[in-house]
Amino acid sequence: MNSIRRIASGSITIIAIIMALCAIWYIWTYYERDPRTRNGHVRADIVGVTTDVSGLVTAVNVVSDQKVKKGDLLFQVDTERFVIAVQRAQANLESARATLIYARQQANRNHQLRDLVSKQNVEQADSALRTALAEVDQDQAALASAKLDLDRSSVRAPVNGIVTYVDLRPGAYATAGKGLLALVDTDSLRIEGYFQETQLEHIHTGDRAEIVVMGSSKTLYGTVTSVTSAVNDSDTNIGGNLLPSIAPNFAWVRLAQRIPVRIRIDPDADTRGLIPGRSASVAILNRTDRQRPTGAAASKASSASGRS
Incomplete structure (x- = not known):
C-alpha cells in the first residue's frame, strides 16, 4: 500500500512539473513569440481646415460628425468682393491688350519707315512695345490671382474624412490662415x-x-x-x-x-x-x-x- 502511495505521489509530482513546464512554455510563447x-x-491624421482668403462666412454646409469626401463644399466665404476683383482684372487686361495692339502697330510702322524716322523714335517704339507686353503679362497674372481668390472662397474638404465639432456659423468672419474646422482623415x-x-x-x-x-x-x-x-x-x-x-x-x-x-x-x-x-x-x-x-x-x- 505504501509503495502504491509513493508511486501515486511521485506521478502527481511529475504531472505537476510537466503542467508547470507547459504553462511556462505557453507564457513564454504568448509574450515572446507573439x-x-x-x-x-x-x-x-487630424486636418485643420482654414481659408486662403478673408471674408464673411455666408453658408456652412456641414454639421458635426458628418462624413465628407475630398472636394465636398464645407463652407462659403462671401464672393461679391472677389467677383468684383475678377471683373476689374478682366477690364485691366483688355485695356492692356488694346495698348499692346497700338504699341505693336507703332513699332511696325517705325521699322517700315526706318529711313524716314529717327533711330530714337524706333527705339522708343520698341521700348513701348516691350512695356505693353509686360503690362499684359502682369494683368494676366492679376486676373489669374483674382480667379484663384474667387475659387478659394469656396472652402472644400482636402481629404476624405469626418468633420468634428462644428462651431462655425453664417455671419462669422473668416481670417485667412486661421483654423475654422477640424477634419479626421479616415484614409x-x-x-x-x-x-x-x-x-x-x-x-x-x-x-x-x-x-x-x-x-x-x-x-x-x-x-x-x-x-x-x-x-x-x-x-x-x-x-x-x-x-x-x-x-x-x-x-x-x-x-x-x-x-x-x-x-x-x-x-x-x-x-x-x-x-x-x-x-x-x-x-x-x-x-x-x-x-x-x-x-x-x-x-x-x-x-x-x-x-x-
Missing part, C-alpha cells in the same frame, strides 16, 4: 501599438497583426508598416554650455521603454466604431498565424465559429 501589448490606440486610420523594447527583435515591417479594440468583440487584422526610428530620452538635457546633462538614476528596477509600432488596418476590414483615441490590444502574429484570414473574411470566420 509580441503583444494592451497599450495601443486608434490613430488618424489615414491606423493602429499604433506601444511595445516594450525587449520585444522589438520579434517585430518586423510586413508582419501581420491582430487587433482588438477595447469594448468591441470583433477582431481586426493589419500589417506592420513601420517601427518608430526614435523616442524621447527624458534622462538627458542639454545644458547652457551645450553639453549633455544626465540625471542621476537610483532605481533598482529598469523599466523597458515603450516603442511605437504603426499598423495599417486591412482595407476590407469593418472600421465602423474605430474612433481615434480608443484603446486597443495588439498582437504580432508568428509565421504560422500569418495565414489567418484578414478583413471581411476574418469577420465572417469569427461569426461562423461563434454560431457553431
Whole structure:
C-alpha cells in the first residue's frame, strides 16, 4: 500500500512539473513569440481646415460628425468682393491688350519707315512695345490671382474624412490662415501599438497583426508598416554650455521603454466604431498565424465559429 502511495505521489509530482513546464512554455510563447501589448490606440491624421482668403462666412454646409469626401463644399466665404476683383482684372487686361495692339502697330510702322524716322523714335517704339507686353503679362497674372481668390472662397474638404465639432456659423468672419474646422482623415486610420523594447527583435515591417479594440468583440487584422526610428530620452538635457546633462538614476528596477509600432488596418476590414483615441490590444502574429484570414473574411470566420 505504501509503495502504491509513493508511486501515486511521485506521478502527481511529475504531472505537476510537466503542467508547470507547459504553462511556462505557453507564457513564454504568448509574450515572446507573439509580441503583444494592451497599450495601443486608434490613430488618424487630424486636418485643420482654414481659408486662403478673408471674408464673411455666408453658408456652412456641414454639421458635426458628418462624413465628407475630398472636394465636398464645407463652407462659403462671401464672393461679391472677389467677383468684383475678377471683373476689374478682366477690364485691366483688355485695356492692356488694346495698348499692346497700338504699341505693336507703332513699332511696325517705325521699322517700315526706318529711313524716314529717327533711330530714337524706333527705339522708343520698341521700348513701348516691350512695356505693353509686360503690362499684359502682369494683368494676366492679376486676373489669374483674382480667379484663384474667387475659387478659394469656396472652402472644400482636402481629404476624405469626418468633420468634428462644428462651431462655425453664417455671419462669422473668416481670417485667412486661421483654423475654422477640424477634419479626421479616415484614409489615414491606423493602429499604433506601444511595445516594450525587449520585444522589438520579434517585430518586423510586413508582419501581420491582430487587433482588438477595447469594448468591441470583433477582431481586426493589419500589417506592420513601420517601427518608430526614435523616442524621447527624458534622462538627458542639454545644458547652457551645450553639453549633455544626465540625471542621476537610483532605481533598482529598469523599466523597458515603450516603442511605437504603426499598423495599417486591412482595407476590407469593418472600421465602423474605430474612433481615434480608443484603446486597443495588439498582437504580432508568428509565421504560422500569418495565414489567418484578414478583413471581411476574418469577420465572417469569427461569426461562423461563434454560431457553431
